[in-house]
Amino acid sequence: MTTFSELGLSPELLKSINNMGFEEATPIQRDTIPTALNGTDLIGQAQTGTGKTAAFGIPLIEKIDVKARKIQGIVLAPTRELAVQVGEELNKIGQFKGIKTLPIYGGQSIVRQIKALKNNPHIIVGTPGRVIDHINRKTLKLEDVHTVVLDEADEMLNMGFIEDIETILENVPTERHTMLFSATMPKQIQKLAERFMKDVLVIRVKASEMTVKSIEQEYVEVKEKQKFDALTRLLDIQSPELAIVFGRTKRRVDELTEALNKRGYSAEGIHGDLPQSKRDMVLRAFKNNTIEVLVATDVAARGLDISGVSHVYNFDIPQDPESYVHRIGRTGRAGRTGYAVTFITPREIDHLYTIEKITKRKMVKRPVPSLNEAIEGQQRMALDKLLNVIEDGDIQIYKQTAMEMLEEHDSVSLLSAALKLLTKEPDSTPIELTFEPPLSVKKRRDNRFGDRRRPQRGSSNESRDKRRNGGNRSDKQRQGGGNRDMSYRAPKRMREDKKAR
Numbered sequence: 001m002t003t004f005s006e007l008g009l010s011p012e013l014l015k016s017i018n019n020m021g022f023e024e025a026t027p028i029q030r031d032t033i034p035t036a037l038n039g040t041d042l043i044g045q046a047q048t049g050t051g052k053t054a055a056f057g058i059p060l061i062e063k064i065d066v067k068a069r070k071i072q073g074i075v076l077a078p079t080r081e082l083a084v085q086v087g088e089e090l091n092k093i094g095q096f097k098g099i100k101t102l103p104i105y106g107g108q109s110i111v112r113q114i115k116a117l118k119n120n121p122h123i124i125v126g127t128p129g130r131v132i133d134h135i136n137r138k139t140l141k142l143e144d145v146h147t148v149v150l151d152e153a154d155e156m157l158n159m160g161f162i163e164d165i166e167t168i169l170e171n172v173p174t175e176r177h178t179m180l181f182s183a184t185m186p187k188q189i190q191k192l193a194e195r196f197m198k199d200v201l202v203i204r205v206k207a208s209e210m211t212v213k214s215i216e217q218e219y220v221e222v223k224e225k226q227k228f229d230a231l232t233r234l235l236d237i238q239s240p241e242l243a244i245v246f247g248r249t250k251r252r253v254d255e256l257t258e259a260l261n262k263r264g265y266s267a268e269g270i271h272g273d274l275p276q277s278k279r280d281m282v283l284r285a286f287k288n289n290t291i292e293v294l295v296a297t298d299v300a301a302r303g304l305d306i307s308g309v310s311h312v313y314n315f316d317i318p319q320d321p322e323s324y325v326h327r328i329g330r331t332g333r334a335g336r337t338g339y340a341v342t343f344i345t346p347r348e349i350d351h352l353y354t355i356e357k358i359t360k361r362k363m364v365k366r367p368v369p370s371l372n373e374a375i376e377g378q379q380r381m382a383l384d385k386l387l388n389v390i391e392d393g394d395i396q397i398y399k400q401t402a403m404e405m406l407e408e409h410d411s412v413s414l415l416s417a418a419l420k421l422l423t424k425e426p427d428s429t430p431i432e433l434t435f436e437p438p439l440s441v442k443k444r445r446d447n448r449f450g451d452r453r454r455p456q457r458g459s460s461n462e463s464r465d466k467r468r469n470g471g472n473r474s475d476k477q478r479q480g481g482g483n484r485d486m487s488y489r490a491p492k493r494m495r496e497d498k499k500a501r
């Protein structure tokens, strides 16, 4: 066990860490904090939910000169929601030192952000598109930045973001401290990353599997048409505290959300085509438990830390093993247990094997859940409610009536009637979802990340598009502003991904 005071932190930071309820450092924090405090460039890889944010946040904040009212650190994150969350965590870590962190991301008023930037924050947490917007408007100067962090680094360095990252790094002094973090770091991306760093140290928390042990992982093989019934039955059987259902495309997410509501579940969807105000509202409702099911594209797959997410359902199998690791990592965080199930159609079994091979973990096959199991599950829920009421003991005033009823009816009939009233019987409202083709059977190539690399400047369609559009894509486009669903051809895939989610 390593305590934070053993890591040589200042009293202000120790006080805030204590305030946050962290008693001991997690392995990635123990291994990276001292090295990062020395200014060594590093790549930190550790499983989902193991405290990577504080692993970079603590040394970053220690190195900030609070009296110098200028931007000294920048953290880049792939989605707006993650930028906000990381900003909040950094503000907590820096609270007693007086460090001000500002999130800047697309979809929020740029005028408001310009005003906030004038208050001289010490640290910026941003999505690449909006950061570049500010750089171009000269409302953000990075000349005093000494520390750069890429959270979800492999995602940030894939084809969808690489040029933006390069543009941002060109605006930061070359004498900088660079840190990259993620739960996944494919070799090819790591090599690419090393180009941006000096004498890089790779710190990998050793784990026999890429996914967290405390997440139970299952799969269900089911025909496309039967997936939705299988999902609602599982929801009935498992009664999750909070659940995330991942779908492959924005249309899928919209349709699933509507269908779940039709069958009586309280669900909301989140994807890149929704206005930011709606995305914020949905996430807030989910965090406050006013909705039970969040239906999402991969826009919610990375980094989000929402306590109470007990179940993750991959309604559509993810595009690649990395996406699988991040999606299921929304549950089972900070030592808690979790459950994840992945639906595959018969033609997608090879994709499942690929995921198992890369994560070094087998998923247990679960039979397609039956209607009877769903009914039993709901009855169990009703029974739990009933037993909780007995435990609470506040039933005295009902006892007289109960005695009278027992003179007329037998106890089994009475109890059965009470259970029937409390049970949400499975709803079979007919649902039509637009057919989604299965993931193509093409095998993942070993060098698959080779084609994610930055295209030669000026030669790719993307560069042509950029020139035509007068510069960088807007954050809206990047965060899923396009309407096209994903195509499954490899080279274009990552770009399409950005649009699809």
Ligand SMILES: Nc1ncnc2c1ncn2[C@@H]1O[C@H](COP(=O)(O)OP(=O)(O)OP(=O)(O)O)[C@@H](O)[C@H]1O
Residues within 6 Å of the ligand: 021, 022, 023, 024, 025, 026, 029, 046, 047, 048, 049, 050, 051, 052, 053, 054, 182, 183, 302, 303, 304, 305, 329, 330, 333, 334
């Ligand atoms: N030392 C600690 N002790 C207890 N809880 C911690 C500690 N460090 C971080 N946490 C909590 O653990 C949770 C997960 O942390 P965090 O979001 O940083 O994980 P992560 O490794 O970045 O995961 P992901 O790969 O999904 O982004 C957060 O709620 C965080 O506050």
Ligand SMILES: [Mg+2]
Residues within 6 Å of the ligand: 052, 053, 151, 303
């Ligand atoms: Mg994280």
